[in-house]
Amino acid sequence: MPQLIAAEFSKLFSTRLWLWLLLASTALVALYVSLNIAFADNAVTPPLDTAPGQQTLFAIAAGARPLVAVLGAIAITTEFRHRTATATFLATPHRGRVVIAKLAAYAIVGAAYAVACIATVSAIVLPWLATKGIDVSLTGNGIPRTLLGVAAAYIAYAVIGVALGALVRDQVATVVGLLIYLFVVEPVITNIPALDAWTLYLPGPAGNALTQISLTTQDFLSPWQGGLVLVAYATALAVGGTLLAVSRDVT
Amino acid sequence: MTEHVNRIVVSSLTKRFGAVRAVDDLSFTVEPGSITGFLGPNGAGKTTTLRMLLGLVSPDAGTATIGGRPYRDLPRPNDVVGAALEASGFHPARSGRGHLRAYCRVNGYPPSRAGEALAMVGLADVGNRAVGGYSLGMRQRLALAGALLGDPSVLVLDEPANGLDPEGIVWMRELLRDLARQGRTVLVSSHVLAEVQQLVDHVVIINRGSLVRQGPLAELFAVQARVSVRTPHADRLAAALGCAAVERAAPGAIQVERTDAVTLQVTGLDTDGIGRIAFAERIELHELAAGHSDLESVFFALTATADTRALDEVS
Numbered sequence: 001m002p003q004l005i006a007a008e009f010s011k012l013f014s015t016r017l018w019l020w021l022l023l024a025s026t027a028l029v030a031l032y033v034s035l036n037i038a039f040a041d042n043a044v045t046p047p048l049d050t051a052p053g054q055q056t057l058f059a060i061a062a063g064a065r066p067l068v069a070v071l072g073a074i075a076i077t078t079e080f081r082h083r084t085a086t087a088t089f090l091a092t093p094h095r096g097r098v099v100i101a102k103l104a105a106y107a108i109v110g111a112a113y114a115v116a117c118i119a120t121v122s123a124i125v126l127p128w129l130a131t132k133g134i135d136v137s138l139t140g141n142g143i144p145r146t147l148l149g150v151a152a153a154y155i156a157y158a159v160i161g162v163a164l165g166a167l168v169r170d171q172v173a174t175v176v177g178l179l180i181y182l183f184v185v186e187p188v189i190t191n192i193p194a195l196d197a198w199t200l201y202l203p204g205p206a207g208n209a210l211t212q213i214s215l216t217t218q219d220f221l222s223p224w225q226g227g228l229v230l231v232a233y234a235t236a237l238a239v240g241g242t243l244l245a246v247s248r249d250v251t
Numbered sequence: 252m253t254e255h256v257n258r259i260v261v262s263s264l265t266k267r268f269g270a271v272r273a274v275d276d277l278s279f280t281v282e283p284g285s286i287t288g289f290l291g292p293n294g295a296g297k298t299t300t301l302r303m304l305l306g307l308v309s310p311d312a313g314t315a316t317i318g319g320r321p322y323r324d325l326p327r328p329n330d331v332v333g334a335a336l337e338a339s340g341f342h343p344a345r346s347g348r349g350h351l352r353a354y355c356r357v358n359g360y361p362p363s364r365a366g367e368a369l370a371m372v373g374l375a376d377v378g379n380r381a382v383g384g385y386s387l388g389m390r391q392r393l394a395l396a397g398a399l400l401g402d403p404s405v406l407v408l409d410e411p412a413n414g415l416d417p418e419g420i421v422w423m424r425e426l427l428r429d430l431a432r433q434g435r436t437v438l439v440s441s442h443v444l445a446e447v448q449q450l451v452d453h454v455v456i457i458n459r460g461s462l463v464r465q466g467p468l469a470e471l472f473a474v475q476a477r478v479s480v481r482t483p484h485a486d487r488l489a490a491a492l493g494c495a496a497v498e499r500a501a502p503g504a505i506q507v508e509r510t511d512a513v514t515l516q517v518t519g520l521d522t523d524g525i526g527r528i529a530f531a532e533r534i535e536l537h538e539l540a541a542g543h544s545d546l547e548s549v550f551f552a553l554t555a556t557a558d559t560r561a562l563d564e565v566s
Contacts, residue, residue, distance in 0.1 A: 003356060003357055014346065082343065086337065089306075250308065251307075
């Protein structure tokens, strides 16, 4: 299994996609956090010299997590699109092991993206707030818990992306479907208060539950509940995707 | 019985796609130490058979084993079997070397093995370029390099000569000959017979998913060689040959085709046999010539028999 996971990293690093998506992710969270500091005097963001205000800024580091879902989805669908699945399954005829290796590898990739996005946010928040006379400590004000939530959200989204890709197989359908869902469908339906009782369990709100921060007025599950909901999504998709990968002919 | 470690055994393999029987109760064996051509027209079921042999497609019935085991049960398949199924299985943005390195990693081979395999197929200079810029011939070579990564004792190659220039075909022939001489099993599919005539020792010919013939190439030619006979008594000779076939209790074994008033084309008998019958029947012969026979004509004779018979009946 370590060899299979190493091979996934070998595949990842032999094209440039990871780099472009990493740059996009860090740019995205840099933009979000900068806007939030620049326009901090609004009703939504708590004051920046309070713990909730600072937790909100660091939770923004989780904002690029849809992109790791896309990366994970591309990682597995590209095997079918470019027909490398043939060589991959010839090397590892037990196809479930391939899916598991990809899930594990992209959990690690998700964690690495989280670290990069947290570093980006820190590099903006710490000096900027210092100019406002606010001294932020990464180890205080409940911020460590927020950062753990950010990392968990990235890992969960990367794994969900891989699992969804295994299930759908078609690259365009998977990536377009993911983007439309995460950037259009979910934001719309989570803003309908009447549906709150159900939309709490969608991936986005479940991800927000990990950091206990959101810029909407929706309530949260507890971090544990949110994490379990995301694990349930990933497991269901991965089991379905693995069963399909094992049973379908590779032609 | 102990199976030879490198023998390929296909047994009653069947695969349906909807109503189409792509492969129909197909059985054959491939022995080590020689090159076996797996031949048939496009759509005959060659690729589906190879994919079933390699565990990529599940058969509806039958088995395919390598050294007595199904591919999926081989503990480290790339150590034993090298397969190149298509020249298109590459990520266009990945370099040839990058592609091979990923599969070195899977198998625990040192990364340097990728460079060795590239050198073996003549791609050492372009290994660091993205595969998207490769020609079809270069992709074929890269696919072959992938098959050779694990130094396998069994090679399964689907249309490996497709896209190679004549020089490349000669090169590949030499490479595969060397590999077979070392005792490896080499199975090469093709629908272009001119490519493989100089290459293979044995043939397995299929058509519409079923076995047409298997055996040594030389035997195939001996059976199927055409003899051209010129005689003023073409009718009498044709009748005599027909009787000879009946006497042998094999009416279809000798086929006689009349091309003009004085010329017959005979398959199923060599020049000695025809001469003997003509002498016994006191038939005057003006020419008795073993026709030039190539795999292509043999192949057409074998795979098109049913169609031409039907046409003959109509006309």
